[in-house]
Amino acid sequence: MAAKNQDSPVMITILGPTATGKTRLAAQVAQQVNGEIISADSRQVYRGMDIGTGKDYADYVVDGVKIPFHLVDIVDPGYEYSLFEFREDFGKAYAEIINRQKQPILCGGTGLYLEAVISGYKMVKVPENTGLRRKLTGKTPDELNRILSEYRDVHNVTDSTDINRTIRAIEIEDYLKTHPGAQNDFPQIETMIFGIQFDRQIIRQRITERLKNRLETGMIEEVRNLLDAGLQPSQLSFYGLEYRFLTDFVTGKIAYNEMFTLLNTAIHQFAKRQMTWFRRMEKKGMTIHWIDGNQTVAEKVELVLSVFERGGRE
Numbered sequence: 001m002a003a004k005n006q007d008s009p010v011m012i013t014i015l016g017p018t019a020t021g022k023t024r025l026a027a028q029v030a031q032q033v034n035g036e037i038i039s040a041d042s043r044q045v046y047r048g049m050d051i052g053t054g055k056d057y058a059d060y061v062v063d064g065v066k067i068p069f070h071l072v073d074i075v076d077p078g079y080e081y082s083l084f085e086f087r088e089d090f091g092k093a094y095a096e097i098i099n100r101q102k103q104p105i106l107c108g109g110t111g112l113y114l115e116a117v118i119s120g121y122k123m124v125k126v127p128e129n130t131g132l133r134r135k136l137t138g139k140t141p142d143e144l145n146r147i148l149s150e151y152r153d154v155h156n157v158t159d160s161t162d163i164n165r166t167i168r169a170i171e172i173e174d175y176l177k178t179h180p181g182a183q184n185d186f187p188q189i190e191t192m193i194f195g196i197q198f199d200r201q202i203i204r205q206r207i208t209e210r211l212k213n214r215l216e217t218g219m220i221e222e223v224r225n226l227l228d229a230g231l232q233p234s235q236l237s238f239y240g241l242e243y244r245f246l247t248d249f250v251t252g253k254i255a256y257n258e259m260f261t262l263l264n265t266a267i268h269q270f271a272k273r274q275m276t277w278f279r280r281m282e283k284k285g286m287t288i289h290w291i292d293g294n295q296t297v298a299e300k301v302e303l304v305l306s307v308f309e310r311g312g313r314e
Contacts (some may be wrong), residue, residue: 001256002173005239007187008056008098008190008194009098009103009104010028010190010191010192010198010308011094011104011105011106011189011190011191011192011303012029012033012035012094012103012104012106012191012192012194012308013106013107013114013118013191013192013193013194014026014105014106014194014195014196014304015040015104015108015109015111015114015193015194015196015278015288016109016195016196016274016278017109017196017197017203017270017271017272017274017275017278018054018109018207018266018271018274019206019207019210019271020115020197020198020203020265021196021202021293021297022107022108022109022196022296023037023056023059023060023107024056024059025196025291025297025300025304026105026107027038027059027060027061027067027231027303027305028062028130028300028301029105029301029305030062030067030090030103030105031063031065031067032092032101032301032305033103033305033308034103035067035102035103035105035107035298036049036067036068036069036070036089036097036100036102036103036104036105037060037067037068037069037070037072037102037105037106037107038070038071038093038094038097038105038106038107038168039069039071039072039107039108040071040086040090040105040106040107040109040110040114040117040166041053041054041071041108041109041110041113042071042081042086042112042113042304044072044073044108044112045071045073045074045075045086046073046075046079046081046227046239046276047073047074047075047076047077047313048056048076048077048222048225049077049222049226049239049243051214051217051218051222051240052070052219052222052223052239052242052243052246053242054071055073055252056154060128062252063117064244065271066078067118068102070087070089070097071089071090071093072087072091072094073173076230076234077189077226077229077235077239077306080086080238083113083116083121083123084124084125086113087117087121087123088119090106090113091187092190094187094254095136106191109274109283110199110291111249111274111278112277114281115190115277115281117191118189118281118286119284119286120187120188120189120286123177124175124176125173126171126176127175128171128296129174129175132165132170132171132174132292134170136167136170136219137167141163144163144166144167144168144170147170148166148169148170148173151170151173151174151177151277161294179310180209192289192290192307192308193286193287193289194288194289194291194303194304194307195278195288195289195290195291195295196290196291196300197275197291198288198292198293198294202293202294207267207268207271208264209242211260211263215309218267219246220246220249220250221241223236223243223246223247223250226243226252227247227251228251228295233247233302241266241267241270242263245262245263245266246259246263247260253310268284289303289304289307291303291304
Protein backbone atom coordinates (compact mmCIF):
# COMPACT_ATOMS: atom_id res chain seq x y z
CA MET A 1 0.00 0.00 0.00
CA ALA A 2 1.38 3.39 -0.95
CA ALA A 3 1.92 6.22 1.48
CA LYS A 4 -1.20 8.28 1.97
CA ASN A 5 -1.73 11.66 0.38
CA GLN A 6 -3.37 13.59 3.20
CA ASP A 7 -5.46 15.64 0.76
CA SER A 8 -7.11 12.58 -0.79
CA PRO A 9 -9.44 9.90 0.56
CA VAL A 10 -8.39 6.28 0.74
CA MET A 11 -9.33 4.71 -2.57
CA ILE A 12 -11.41 1.53 -2.61
CA THR A 13 -10.16 -1.17 -5.00
CA ILE A 14 -12.38 -4.11 -5.98
CA LEU A 15 -10.74 -6.89 -7.94
CA GLY A 16 -11.23 -10.54 -8.80
CA PRO A 17 -11.13 -12.96 -11.72
CA THR A 18 -13.61 -12.81 -14.56
CA ALA A 19 -17.29 -13.63 -13.88
CA THR A 20 -17.22 -12.76 -10.18
CA GLY A 21 -19.52 -9.71 -10.20
CA LYS A 22 -16.93 -6.99 -9.53
CA THR A 23 -18.73 -4.19 -11.36
CA ARG A 24 -22.05 -4.80 -9.65
CA LEU A 25 -20.42 -4.74 -6.22
CA ALA A 26 -18.41 -1.62 -7.06
CA ALA A 27 -21.56 0.20 -8.18
CA GLN A 28 -23.49 -0.81 -5.07
CA VAL A 29 -20.62 0.38 -2.86
CA ALA A 30 -20.34 3.61 -4.86
CA GLN A 31 -24.00 4.31 -4.25
CA GLN A 32 -23.40 4.12 -0.49
CA VAL A 33 -20.24 6.25 -0.38
CA ASN A 34 -20.96 8.87 -3.07
CA GLY A 35 -18.38 7.26 -5.30
CA GLU A 36 -17.32 7.05 -8.92
CA ILE A 37 -15.77 4.00 -10.57
CA ILE A 38 -12.53 3.83 -12.55
CA SER A 39 -12.35 0.69 -14.67
CA ALA A 40 -9.12 -1.32 -14.66
CA ASP A 41 -9.92 -3.54 -17.64
CA SER A 42 -7.58 -3.61 -20.62
CA ARG A 43 -10.33 -4.39 -23.15
CA GLN A 44 -13.32 -2.41 -21.91
CA VAL A 45 -11.58 0.76 -23.09
CA TYR A 46 -12.67 -0.14 -26.66
CA ARG A 47 -15.88 1.18 -28.16
CA GLY A 48 -18.14 -1.37 -29.83
CA MET A 49 -16.51 -4.28 -28.01
CA ASP A 50 -19.24 -4.66 -25.44
CA ILE A 51 -20.47 -8.22 -25.03
CA GLY A 52 -17.11 -9.86 -25.55
CA THR A 53 -15.43 -7.67 -22.95
CA GLY A 54 -18.25 -8.01 -20.43
CA LYS A 55 -19.49 -4.44 -20.29
CA ASP A 56 -22.55 -4.98 -18.15
CA TYR A 57 -23.83 -1.43 -18.28
CA ALA A 58 -26.91 -2.36 -16.26
CA ASP A 59 -24.66 -3.11 -13.29
CA TYR A 60 -23.78 0.59 -13.07
CA VAL A 61 -27.44 1.47 -12.38
CA VAL A 62 -28.42 1.32 -8.71
CA ASP A 63 -31.96 2.18 -7.62
CA GLY A 64 -32.56 3.83 -10.98
CA VAL A 65 -29.46 6.03 -10.74
CA LYS A 66 -26.45 5.59 -13.05
CA ILE A 67 -23.20 5.49 -11.11
CA PRO A 68 -20.49 7.54 -12.90
CA PHE A 69 -17.71 5.42 -14.40
CA HIS A 70 -14.47 6.14 -16.24
CA LEU A 71 -12.06 4.52 -18.77
CA VAL A 72 -14.76 2.55 -20.57
CA ASP A 73 -15.40 3.21 -24.29
CA ILE A 74 -12.54 5.68 -24.71
CA VAL A 75 -10.71 4.40 -27.84
CA ASP A 76 -11.70 2.75 -31.12
CA PRO A 77 -11.12 -0.95 -31.90
CA GLY A 78 -7.88 -1.55 -33.76
CA TYR A 79 -5.95 0.88 -31.60
CA GLU A 80 -3.40 -0.73 -29.28
CA TYR A 81 -4.04 0.96 -25.94
CA SER A 82 -0.99 0.84 -23.67
CA LEU A 83 -0.29 0.52 -19.97
CA PHE A 84 1.33 3.96 -20.07
CA GLU A 85 -1.85 5.48 -21.49
CA PHE A 86 -3.96 3.72 -18.86
CA ARG A 87 -1.77 5.08 -16.10
CA GLU A 88 -2.08 8.59 -17.52
CA ASP A 89 -5.85 8.31 -18.04
CA PHE A 90 -6.31 6.89 -14.55
CA GLY A 91 -4.47 9.87 -13.08
CA LYS A 92 -6.77 12.31 -14.88
CA ALA A 93 -9.95 10.48 -13.85
CA TYR A 94 -8.75 10.13 -10.26
CA ALA A 95 -7.98 13.86 -10.02
CA GLU A 96 -11.40 14.75 -11.42
CA ILE A 97 -13.15 12.52 -8.89
CA ILE A 98 -11.17 13.99 -5.99
CA ASN A 99 -11.89 17.54 -7.20
CA ARG A 100 -15.60 16.72 -7.13
CA GLN A 101 -15.12 15.48 -3.56
CA LYS A 102 -16.32 12.02 -4.55
CA GLN A 103 -14.99 8.63 -3.41
CA PRO A 104 -12.73 6.96 -6.03
CA ILE A 105 -13.31 3.23 -6.59
CA LEU A 106 -10.92 1.27 -8.80
CA CYS A 107 -12.53 -1.87 -10.21
CA GLY A 108 -11.29 -4.52 -12.59
CA GLY A 109 -9.45 -7.73 -13.27
CA THR A 110 -6.42 -6.69 -15.31
CA GLY A 111 -3.67 -7.34 -12.80
CA LEU A 112 -1.04 -5.25 -14.56
CA TYR A 113 -3.32 -2.19 -14.66
CA LEU A 114 -4.29 -2.60 -11.02
CA GLU A 115 -0.72 -3.05 -9.87
CA ALA A 116 0.55 -0.11 -11.94
CA VAL A 117 -1.75 2.16 -9.92
CA ILE A 118 -1.49 0.50 -6.51
CA SER A 119 2.30 0.14 -6.61
CA GLY A 120 2.85 3.49 -8.31
CA TYR A 121 4.85 2.22 -11.27
CA LYS A 122 7.29 4.81 -12.62
CA MET A 123 6.84 4.96 -16.37
CA VAL A 124 7.87 6.97 -19.39
CA LYS A 125 6.56 7.22 -22.93
CA VAL A 126 9.51 6.14 -25.05
CA PRO A 127 9.50 7.04 -28.77
CA GLU A 128 10.49 4.48 -31.40
CA ASN A 129 14.21 4.50 -32.24
CA THR A 130 14.35 3.38 -35.89
CA GLY A 131 18.14 3.45 -36.03
CA LEU A 132 18.50 1.21 -32.98
CA ARG A 133 15.81 -1.13 -34.29
CA ARG A 134 17.69 -1.54 -37.57
CA LYS A 135 20.83 -2.55 -35.66
CA LEU A 136 18.88 -5.09 -33.60
CA THR A 137 16.89 -6.61 -36.46
CA GLY A 138 18.13 -10.07 -37.37
CA LYS A 139 19.82 -10.79 -34.06
CA THR A 140 18.99 -14.04 -32.26
CA PRO A 141 17.04 -14.10 -28.99
CA ASP A 142 20.24 -14.96 -27.10
CA GLU A 143 22.07 -12.03 -28.67
CA LEU A 144 19.22 -9.67 -27.82
CA ASN A 145 19.08 -10.90 -24.24
CA ARG A 146 22.83 -10.33 -23.87
CA ILE A 147 22.36 -6.75 -25.07
CA LEU A 148 19.44 -6.22 -22.71
CA SER A 149 21.46 -7.65 -19.80
CA GLU A 150 24.04 -4.90 -20.36
CA TYR A 151 21.36 -2.40 -19.36
CA ARG A 152 19.65 -4.30 -16.55
CA ASP A 153 18.94 -7.73 -15.11
CA VAL A 154 16.68 -9.73 -17.41
CA HIS A 155 13.90 -10.82 -15.05
CA ASN A 156 10.80 -10.43 -17.20
CA VAL A 157 10.12 -13.79 -18.85
CA THR A 158 7.98 -12.17 -21.55
CA ASP A 159 10.77 -9.76 -22.49
CA SER A 160 13.26 -12.57 -22.84
CA THR A 161 11.14 -14.95 -24.94
CA ASP A 162 9.51 -12.62 -27.49
CA ILE A 163 11.91 -10.93 -29.95
CA ASN A 164 9.72 -7.87 -30.53
CA ARG A 165 9.27 -7.34 -26.79
CA THR A 166 13.01 -7.76 -26.20
CA ILE A 167 13.81 -5.16 -28.85
CA ARG A 168 11.28 -2.81 -27.28
CA ALA A 169 12.79 -3.43 -23.83
CA ILE A 170 16.27 -2.54 -25.17
CA GLU A 171 14.80 0.56 -26.82
CA ILE A 172 13.29 1.68 -23.51
CA GLU A 173 16.47 1.03 -21.53
CA ASP A 174 18.59 2.87 -24.10
CA TYR A 175 16.25 5.86 -23.93
CA LEU A 176 16.36 5.95 -20.13
CA LYS A 177 20.17 5.76 -20.22
CA THR A 178 20.36 8.83 -22.44
CA HIS A 179 17.46 10.66 -20.75
CA PRO A 180 18.13 10.41 -17.00
CA GLY A 181 15.16 11.48 -14.88
CA ALA A 182 12.69 10.90 -17.71
CA GLN A 183 10.53 8.53 -15.65
CA ASN A 184 7.60 10.47 -14.29
CA ASP A 185 6.55 9.98 -10.68
CA PHE A 186 3.08 8.69 -9.97
CA PRO A 187 1.11 10.14 -7.06
CA GLN A 188 1.17 7.99 -3.96
CA ILE A 189 -2.37 6.67 -3.51
CA GLU A 190 -3.50 4.81 -0.44
CA THR A 191 -6.06 2.16 -1.24
CA MET A 192 -7.95 -0.57 0.54
CA ILE A 193 -8.24 -3.67 -1.64
CA PHE A 194 -11.16 -6.10 -1.70
CA GLY A 195 -11.23 -9.25 -3.81
CA ILE A 196 -14.14 -11.51 -4.77
CA GLN A 197 -13.45 -15.22 -4.92
CA PHE A 198 -15.37 -18.44 -5.52
CA ASP A 199 -14.38 -22.08 -5.27
CA ARG A 200 -12.73 -23.21 -8.50
CA GLN A 201 -15.64 -25.43 -9.55
CA ILE A 202 -18.17 -22.64 -9.01
CA ILE A 203 -16.19 -20.10 -10.99
CA ARG A 204 -15.91 -22.63 -13.82
CA GLN A 205 -19.69 -23.04 -13.83
CA ARG A 206 -20.23 -19.28 -13.78
CA ILE A 207 -17.83 -18.80 -16.71
CA THR A 208 -19.52 -21.49 -18.80
CA GLU A 209 -23.03 -20.21 -18.08
CA ARG A 210 -22.02 -16.64 -18.87
CA LEU A 211 -20.38 -17.69 -22.12
CA LYS A 212 -23.52 -19.54 -23.24
CA ASN A 213 -25.63 -16.49 -22.43
CA ARG A 214 -23.37 -14.10 -24.31
CA LEU A 215 -23.27 -16.32 -27.38
CA GLU A 216 -27.06 -16.39 -27.35
CA THR A 217 -27.43 -12.63 -26.89
CA GLY A 218 -25.33 -11.15 -29.67
CA MET A 219 -21.62 -11.79 -29.10
CA ILE A 220 -21.22 -13.50 -32.50
CA GLU A 221 -23.02 -10.62 -34.21
CA GLU A 222 -20.75 -8.18 -32.39
CA VAL A 223 -17.67 -9.80 -33.94
CA ARG A 224 -19.31 -9.85 -37.39
CA ASN A 225 -20.11 -6.13 -37.05
CA LEU A 226 -16.52 -5.32 -36.11
CA LEU A 227 -15.23 -7.23 -39.14
CA ASP A 228 -17.83 -5.55 -41.38
CA ALA A 229 -16.67 -2.18 -40.03
CA GLY A 230 -13.22 -2.83 -41.47
CA LEU A 231 -11.22 -4.49 -38.73
CA GLN A 232 -8.96 -7.25 -39.95
CA PRO A 233 -9.14 -10.71 -38.35
CA SER A 234 -5.57 -10.24 -37.12
CA GLN A 235 -6.59 -7.03 -35.35
CA LEU A 236 -9.48 -8.71 -33.57
CA SER A 237 -7.31 -11.68 -32.63
CA PHE A 238 -4.99 -9.20 -30.86
CA TYR A 239 -7.65 -8.81 -28.17
CA GLY A 240 -7.55 -12.52 -27.36
CA LEU A 241 -10.11 -14.84 -25.78
CA GLU A 242 -13.61 -14.22 -27.16
CA TYR A 243 -12.43 -12.17 -30.13
CA ARG A 244 -9.75 -14.60 -31.27
CA PHE A 245 -11.93 -17.72 -31.17
CA LEU A 246 -15.08 -16.02 -32.45
CA THR A 247 -13.14 -14.51 -35.34
CA ASP A 248 -11.92 -17.99 -36.25
CA PHE A 249 -15.53 -19.20 -36.15
CA VAL A 250 -17.01 -16.31 -38.11
CA THR A 251 -14.33 -16.59 -40.81
CA GLY A 252 -14.94 -20.34 -41.12
CA LYS A 253 -11.68 -21.61 -39.66
CA ILE A 254 -13.37 -23.64 -36.92
CA ALA A 255 -16.85 -25.04 -36.25
CA TYR A 256 -19.19 -23.74 -33.54
CA ASN A 257 -18.69 -26.64 -31.11
CA GLU A 258 -14.92 -26.42 -31.42
CA MET A 259 -15.05 -22.67 -30.89
CA PHE A 260 -17.16 -23.06 -27.76
CA THR A 261 -14.92 -25.75 -26.26
CA LEU A 262 -11.68 -23.89 -26.98
CA LEU A 263 -13.02 -20.55 -25.79
CA ASN A 264 -14.58 -21.97 -22.62
CA THR A 265 -11.29 -23.65 -21.71
CA ALA A 266 -9.30 -20.50 -22.49
CA ILE A 267 -11.48 -18.36 -20.20
CA HIS A 268 -11.10 -20.89 -17.38
CA GLN A 269 -7.32 -20.70 -17.81
CA PHE A 270 -7.47 -16.91 -17.90
CA ALA A 271 -9.37 -16.79 -14.59
CA LYS A 272 -6.74 -19.05 -13.05
CA ARG A 273 -3.95 -16.73 -14.25
CA GLN A 274 -5.79 -13.75 -12.78
CA MET A 275 -5.91 -15.40 -9.35
CA THR A 276 -2.21 -16.24 -9.64
CA TRP A 277 -1.49 -12.55 -10.29
CA PHE A 278 -3.57 -11.45 -7.29
CA ARG A 279 -1.81 -13.96 -5.03
CA ARG A 280 1.50 -12.58 -6.22
CA MET A 281 0.32 -9.09 -5.31
CA GLU A 282 -0.27 -10.39 -1.79
CA LYS A 283 3.23 -11.86 -1.69
CA LYS A 284 4.55 -8.40 -2.57
CA GLY A 285 2.92 -7.07 0.59
CA MET A 286 -0.47 -5.87 -0.62
CA THR A 287 -3.34 -6.74 1.70
CA ILE A 288 -6.42 -8.05 -0.10
CA HIS A 289 -9.59 -8.48 1.95
CA TRP A 290 -11.19 -11.51 0.28
CA ILE A 291 -14.97 -11.74 0.02
CA ASP A 292 -16.90 -14.99 -0.40
CA GLY A 293 -18.57 -14.67 -3.79
CA ASN A 294 -21.51 -16.78 -2.60
CA GLN A 295 -22.67 -14.02 -0.26
CA THR A 296 -25.52 -11.79 -1.38
CA VAL A 297 -24.66 -8.42 -2.87
CA ALA A 298 -26.03 -6.72 0.25
CA GLU A 299 -23.76 -8.84 2.47
CA LYS A 300 -20.75 -8.02 0.31
CA VAL A 301 -21.50 -4.30 0.44
CA GLU A 302 -21.89 -4.43 4.21
CA LEU A 303 -18.55 -6.22 4.56
CA VAL A 304 -16.73 -3.72 2.32
CA LEU A 305 -18.17 -0.73 4.16
CA SER A 306 -17.54 -2.13 7.63
CA VAL A 307 -13.90 -3.00 6.88
CA PHE A 308 -13.37 0.29 5.05
CA GLU A 309 -14.79 2.32 7.94
CA ARG A 310 -12.56 0.47 10.39
CA GLY A 311 -9.51 1.28 8.32
CA GLY A 312 -8.91 -2.27 7.13
CA ARG A 313 -9.23 -4.04 10.48
CA GLU A 314 -11.54 -7.02 10.01
